[in-house]
Amino acid sequence: MSEEQRQVARAKKIKKGLIIVNTGNGKGKSTAAFGTVLRAWGRGLRVCVIQFIKAETSNYGEIQAARKLQIEWHSLGDGFTWLSKDIEKTADRARHAWTFAQEKIASGNYDLIVLDEMTYAFHHGWVDVNTLIAWLKVNKPAMLHLIITGRNAPQELIAYADLVTEMKLIKHPFDQGVLAQPGIEF
């Protein structure tokens, strides 16, 4: 962002709920969304996290934190998609998560909603991205911020979004035989 761009922004003084997309093959897509959740919570904003892949039985560090902070957090998936034994069940859960998210979005009760790992639902054809965009255009409250995370964000979503970041893997400890570690990576 150049100083020139900042001046344009200040001159136009546009404030709006942002559509934020964190995509790419690297770490930090969900983690940055959770950092935004922390920041929003710090300012007293009303936050809701809806997870499309993580299951309600999961007990990651971020979920333990959310519980302590009384942040509304719904893990509606059934675990890791690519290990799914019953892909129709996984698909049904993702579709249910989107129906659930629609209620939350349209309710007007939130300042920030995170749709974590939702891109997989587009990628697998469980939710149609054009239908989603058309629905959001009509039903998303103007000041609500929405963060959608996951690999392979569809071009239509990127075109519609306000802020898109690609998290790109440069180097990962798995390559050196290091295990993922609690509290840091999950």
Next chain:
Amino acid sequence: MSEEQRQVARAKKIKKGLIIVNTGNGKGKSTAAFGTVLRAWGRGLRVCVIQFIKAETSNYGEIQAARKLQIEWHSLGDGFTWLSKDIEKTADRARHAWTFAQEKIASGNYDLIVLDEMTYAFHHGWVDVNTLIAWLKVNKPAMLHLIITGRNAPQELIAYADLVTEMKLIKHPFDQGVLAQPGIEF
């Protein structure tokens, strides 16, 4: 991470404190670090955040959250480097932040330390990256995780690190004249 890489990791069973670098020109470098802080805090890990650019007078959403959560958080910079009126003072502060960080790192009192926006100190020549790496090799407790954020991470640091992610700007709302908004971007 392929299943093969996971198997290698499981077989080697290496656990170690990771050197994590979040770099690139996009959003989410610090935000992902703060997400990791939330996750680590959720698991009861001992966390310390040291900011090299943000000033102690700053009152961002993440700082408000840290205060509520009693997370140790030190903002030792003097604001935005590239607007610095007294670059020697800014440099002194960055060098002081590194001395301060060395004490915290060597103390053995933490599981995760974030050195936020530290890369600018390398970039401007205020801290020498090779000296830092040599010092860490001797003094960093084996299980301590370290996250270093900021643009232009030096190649030496990338070579030394375990986990490196590039946050790449794909699209930013400044380009459409939208202001940065509290609770979301700061």
